[in-house]
Structure formats: structure tokens, C-alpha cells
Amino acid sequence: MNKKTIILADDDRDDIEMFCEVLETVSENMHCVCAENGDRTLKLLNEINEKPDLIFLDINMPVMNGWECLKFIKSNADYKDIPVIMISTSSYKNDMDKASDLGAVGYFVKPNDYNDLKYLLQTITSNLESCLSEALVKLQSNGAKNIFHLQKTNNI
Numbered sequence: 001m002n003k004k005t006i007i008l009a010d011d012d013r014d015d016i017e018m019f020c021e022v023l024e025t026v027s028e029n030m031h032c033v034c035a036e037n038g039d040r041t042l043k044l045l046n047e048i049n050e051k052p053d054l055i056f057l058d059i060n061m062p063v064m065n066g067w068e069c070l071k072f073i074k075s076n077a078d079y080k081d082i083p084v085i086m087i088s089t090s091s092y093k094n095d096m097d098k099a100s101d102l103g104a105v106g107y108f109v110k111p112n113d114y115n116d117l118k119y120l121l122q123t124i125t126s127n128l129e130s131c132l133s134e135a136l137v138k139l140q141s142n143g144a145k146n147i148f149h150l151q152k153t154n155n156i
Contacts, residue, residue, distance in 0.1 A: 010058040026122040038069030074103035
């Protein structure tokens with residue numbers, strides 16, 4: 001079975017450590033590559049051999065923020081099909097709307113609880129191949145307070 005590659009772009013070391021630790025516990029089939037800003041994320045996309053299966057992209061980062069990086073990814077023919085989930089401490093609807101408008105498939109409010117993060121990542125990673133959008137819809141409809149599916153209903 002081929003390992004899945006996830007890029008995590010976040011400048012908060014504590015968040016990166018918790019994310020990677022949780023990811024290791026939910027799947028041995030995941031390879032996580034981390035970047036500290038949007039600029040480094042774009043460089044990683046050019047350096048790795050295969051496209052990542054998913055990108056988690058923090059909104060507020062130095063050098064190049066998540067919005068700028070998302071715009072570039074979705075406007076580039078080589079990368080536009082990679083699903084992106086925006087992550088932030090913000091739960092503002094305007095941020096979610098902006099993420100949707102720019103092409104993100106989901107919006108992830110960073111949980112402080114290890115088990116909440118584990119549940120979300122386990123559900124997301126186990127549905128990467130076939131039905132990521134459906135998994136996000138299911139998480140949201142089941143009351144997961146940290147993740148929001150952003151695609152319009154007719155695009156599911």
C-alpha cells in the first residue's frame with residue numbers, strides 16, 4: 001500500500017507537534033511534510049516527487065500567508081486539484097466564506113483537545129482516496145465543532 005502524503009503548513013511549533021503526533025497514531029500509511037509558511041509550502045510542492053494527497057494550510061503565517069498560498073495553488077494547473085483544508089484559530093464565517101471562494105474543500109478550527117484532533121484526522125485520512133467531501137459533510141453533520149465542509153451542495 002502506498003503511503004499518502006500530507007503537507008501541513010503552520011508556523012506554530014506546538015500545533016505542528018500535536019498534529020504530527022496524532023497523525024502517527026491514526027495511520028501508519030501517512031507521511032506528513034511540514035512547512036512554516038506559504039512560500040515554503042510552494043517550494044515543497046516543487047520538490048516532492050508526487051503531488052500530496054491533501055494540504056492543511058494555516059491562514060496566519062509569516063512570509064506568505066495561507067490565503068496567498070491557496071490562491072496560488074488553485075490558480076496553478078499542476079496543483080489546483082489537490083484538496084486543501086484551511087486551518088485557523090478563527091471561526092469567523094467571513095474566513096470560511098473566503099476559503100470556499102478561493103477553492104478550499106474544508107475549514108478546520110484548530111482544536112486544543114488531542115482526542116478531538118485525533119477523531120477529525122482519523123476520519124479525514126481514512127477517506128482521502130474516495131470520499132473526502134462526504135467525510136467532511138458527515139463530520140459537520142455529526143456535530144464536529146471544529147470542521148466545516150465548504151463545497152457547494154451541487155459539487156459534492
